[in-house]
Amino acid sequence: MTDVTSSARDIAASVRAGRLSARDIVAETLERIERLDKVLNAFTHIGAERARVEAERIDAAVAAGNDPGPLAGATFAVKNLFDIEGVTTLAGSEINAAHPPAASDATAIRRLVAAGAIPLGALNMGEYAYDFTGENCHYGPSRNPHDPDRMSGGSSGGSGSAAASAMVTFTLGSDTNGSIRVPSSLCGLFGLKPTFGRLSRAGTFPFCASLDHIGPLARSAADLALVYDALQGPDPDDPVCTDRPAEPAAPALEGDAAGLRVSVAAGYFETLAEPVALAAVARAAKALGAKRMLEIPRAQEARSAAYVITASEAAALHRERLAARPMDFDPDVRDRLLAGALAPAQWYVRAQRFRAWYRRAVLKLFEDTDIVIAPNTPTTAPAIGQKTFTLGGQEMPVRANMGIFTQPISFIGLPVVAVPVAGVSDMPIGVQVIAAPWREADALSIAAALERDGVARSTIADPTETHA
Amino acid sequence: MTDETFPSERYVLLAAEAAGIDLPPELRAAVLQHFAILAEHAAHVMAAGLDDDIEPAPVFRP
Numbered sequence: 001m002t003d004v005t006s007s008a009r010d011i012a013a014s015v016r017a018g019r020l021s022a023r024d025i026v027a028e029t030l031e032r033i034e035r036l037d038k039v040l041n042a043f044t045h046i047g048a049e050r051a052r053v054e055a056e057r058i059d060a061a062v063a064a065g066n067d068p069g070p071l072a073g074a075t076f077a078v079k080n081l082f083d084i085e086g087v088t089t090l091a092g093s094e095i096n097a098a099h100p101p102a103a104s105d106a107t108a109i110r111r112l113v114a115a116g117a118i119p120l121g122a123l124n125m126g127e128y129a130y131d132f133t134g135e136n137c138h139y140g141p142s143r144n145p146h147d148p149d150r151m152s153g154g155s156s157g158g159s160g161s162a163a164a165s166a167m168v169t170f171t172l173g174s175d176t177n178g179s180i181r182v183p184s185s186l187c188g189l190f191g192l193k194p195t196f197g198r199l200s201r202a203g204t205f206p207f208c209a210s211l212d213h214i215g216p217l218a219r220s221a222a223d224l225a226l227v228y229d230a231l232q233g234p235d236p237d238d239p240v241c242t243d244r245p246a247e248p249a250a251p252a253l254e255g256d257a258a259g260l261r262v263s264v265a266a267g268y269f270e271t272l273a274e275p276v277a278l279a280a281v282a283r284a285a286k287a288l289g290a291k292r293m294l295e296i297p298r299a300q301e302a303r304s305a306a307y308v309i310t311a312s313e314a315a316a317l318h319r320e321r322l323a324a325r326p327m328d329f330d331p332d333v334r335d336r337l338l339a340g341a342l343a344p345a346q347w348y349v350r351a352q353r354f355r356a357w358y359r360r361a362v363l364k365l366f367e368d369t370d371i372v373i374a375p376n377t378p379t380t381a382p383a384i385g386q387k388t389f390t391l392g393g394q395e396m397p398v399r400a401n402m403g404i405f406t407q408p409i410s411f412i413g414l415p416v417v418a419v420p421v422a423g424v425s426d427m428p429i430g431v432q433v434i435a436a437p438w439r440e441a442d443a444l445s446i447a448a449a450l451e452r453d454g455v456a457r458s459t460i461a462d463p464t465e466t467h468a
Numbered sequence: 469m470t471d472e473t474f475p476s477e478r479y480v481l482l483a484a485e486a487a488g489i490d491l492p493p494e495l496r497a498a499v500l501q502h503f504a505i506l507a508e509h510a511a512h513v514m515a516a517g518l519d520d521d522i523e524p525a526p527v528f529r530p
Binding site for chain 1: 502506508510512514522524
């Protein structure tokens, strides 16, 4: 039976057929959020009135015999760096709380609402997206539904927490260095970081313009593809958004992925991964029959270059705020931004030049492979408040290093589907399914194949049963 | 410019002063630590040899 925890595909089918009303979905969803968010702290704004208005519109369309859209009745919430009309865009900060409410929705929200999805509000995140933990000193940490004493991952922490607990059908996040993929891994979700420039970022608060992406988090590959398809299309309001027409991915998901050549990332991607992360890669690779190991050249330098570009651009963005009111920042973010503000320009330029070299070198690899499987997070979710962890025998800060395997991939904008791998650990962990630029559909079809085989699975977690 | 030779502390304090960024004493240790990590990453990047014809990645379309 379809209910508010069902997939977007099933909810939309029921709503379009008149078997389920959007009004009832919203009422039940608000009750579920009320119960679960006391534990998880995923939401910073619950848009009940807006949700009821959108639900009435959908039910009216069905009653009139009109099609309310492919996502009809599916509920969603967004990382609070997306503009929601009438709501102040926090970007995880206290400073931006003084800003006026957004005058209009971000492009992504407009497109999802046009497809029949119902917005439920804004989600907690690491301040200004400079984070891999989901912690936030102003609003508290968003918590992992599989164990609320553990991190949700960041910086789209609330997006991971809300989707994995089925407070909403799916969520939106942003990913500059791994901020969709890390919460997807730690919370056991499918997440899509599309090709750089594929999806419009218009109406989102930036972090690092050279590397910022947006994308969805969901509990199945099919839902991820449905949402992704609704988000696609050119947008003159985002200068890096592609003019390529939409290339729908959902229709191809049921197809045979066996024709795709799959390799496994070696070298850098093996050295710092904990056994649990390598076990997830091995399980996915075995299911796909992938035996070829592939070394991505100079991945360590790529990660370092992404680090330098991020620090430099983010610090430049926040320059005036850092000078005027440094003590109003989250200390964990402020100190990194202050360091970035002092970086010599030649570091930044060399990093951007290296990016061009690395892009060329990695694209060459895709002449002989279609998909690369790599670890996502190096380990499962650390405890909330944990500052360091040990990887490959080295103690290092959690906040800066949970993305060691995601950074070298987003650095050149390759599309990645984060896939949760079942049966390797009590806590969730995922892998990255990486494709060539503009080949999101290939990565999604691999994710769907792994899900059909039972190797990939997202499980709804309800922590109120044990932590009420 | 490598991690070993880059004079992080002296550079950070002078650069902050020159840029008009106040670094109160209670923040210095953390900022220096983060700058040292950043300098280590930059050292990897600066050590990566690149031909002169490799231009920066961003493309500006007028």
